[in-house]
Amino acid sequence: EAIAIAAAYADEWPLLVLCPTALRDNWRNELLKWVPRLCSSGVTVVKDSSSELCTSNGRRQAFVVTYGLLPRLVANGHLHAGQFRVVCADESHMLKTAGAQRTQSALPILREATRAICLSGTPVLSRPAEVCIMTRPCDSTSCWSHDNFLHTALAHHPPTPVHMPPIAPSAGLILESTIMIRRLKEQVLSQMLPEKRREIIHVAVARDSRQELSALLSQRSAIVSAMSDPNLSREQLARAKSDQQALTARLCKLTGVAKVCT
Template sequence: MATKVFNKFYGKEKLSGKCVLLSQDRFCVKLNGFSEEAIVIFKTIPSRSYDPKSRIWNFHIKDYALLLSKLQTLQAKLSIDKLPGFVLNCIKKTQNEVTVDFTKIDPVLASALMPFQLEGVSFGIDKLGRCLIGDDMGLGKTFQALAIANYYMDDWPLLIVTTASMRAIWEETIRNYLPSVSIMQVQYMVSGKDYIGEAKILIVSHDMMTRCLDMLLTRGFGILIIDESHVLKNFKSKCFNASLALAKRAKRVLLLSGTPALSRPSELFTQLSLIDNKFFGSFYEFSKRYCDGKQTQFGWDASGNSNLEELEIILAKKFMIRRTKEDVLKMLPSKQQEVITLDTKLEEFSEQDRNCLIALAKKI
């Protein structure tokens, strides 16, 4: 609910309200007080609907302009915050049915993708290779990102920014599922002295990306994959600014994170700005709308959250696809149990070693 703030107009209290998106085709008007005149106007709108639980009126988006024009007659008594321009532009954009030519993806990789992963690939291609894959851990974000990057292979070289612990996973996945790419063209950068001029796929750590930014910019990567993108939540950090410089040069930007920080929207802004740094206008506009941003004696406070339903609609429409394990449980392969027999047998130990092991087992 909007914060209750009253302005004086000829000695009377002036109410305020806010338009908020509820779905792709409905919005509501949240008032900070009772206005009989506003309700009279609400009842004249053809698509009106009243929720008795929340006591809030909502309408079809096609009646948005009509409602605002009628509420204009109450401007002396009621001020309304309109839907931001980026919200209207986003929901007005028609969703075209995407036909993905999966023959452009390496057959080995394409055949390994499960149905929900194919959906993720289609989403990424629909967004022209600029999106955030926010699936839970273990749902194959690596496979989906590589498939999208492979689809846009004409825009390579490809830069993969990841953690040191994930380096081996990326290298193994590329080796096993992208046989069309020679292993000699896949390189892991370990220092600023490395020659990267012939690498089709370059894997770097977040720290190495920051330290060797000029070198990476010179190479001119057309596709950028940033793994664990939630580490870029601080827009003042060197790592984020390095990512932003690379993202502005790249034609495709794929972000991967199992924890994209939906509970604190302010941490999403940096990631979303890598995908489209002009969409929200500025952090101030974003935080005012979705972080309950307000001025305090300590400065601008954007640690809260507001209008999360609307933000989730914008994310799903424009930026992000996210599935949990519960969402895709039926599509996951069954768990397999395997008994591994060790070659080394206890009898092969010396009597002294056996006695030592038995003694240790009794202490546990």
């Protein structure tokens, strides 16, 4: 849906997508899938803070920038407010903290864009201040000032030093009647969504790593077997659990290295 909205304003491209690192390649694949006029060279996944964002191809270009890289690109002068007219911020709840570098870097870019699309599936139930920050990119009226929104959101439930009350229904109505499209789970599940695919992907592992993996798996099996002994003391059981967690972390690291190399 976000790609469809962005594509509706293709005359204002190039497009900038802000997203977490884990989603950058997925965004590239989905853009190539759903925007036929984009060729593979038209979607750039920026991976270096020294990279120049060349927008000479205009309407046939899209750039994907991660939140981690964003502050450095801004600091280096390679990305600035007003450079992109269509900007999409995926997982926009990552911009909820006003003092964070990525928030301070992203908000001017989103505010200066002609079209700002913010996506989030994370509920915000009890922190109106964070909602106010997250909605700033779509703010086009004076009613969205920080103080005005908090006054509306907390009208019936003043905060205390230890408790922040939930957002008042009136604030929710303001959001839904102006800038927010809310999709409930039951609405999404009723659509013709594709079934989940589960598959095992085999990766090649170097011989030395394979030997280390085998040794770690043997150690882990021995610990799990020992933990089933009913005669273990509480201290011994706690130590065994700690050793199991440490071995699991080492296994995750080794398998991660194998996946990166693949």
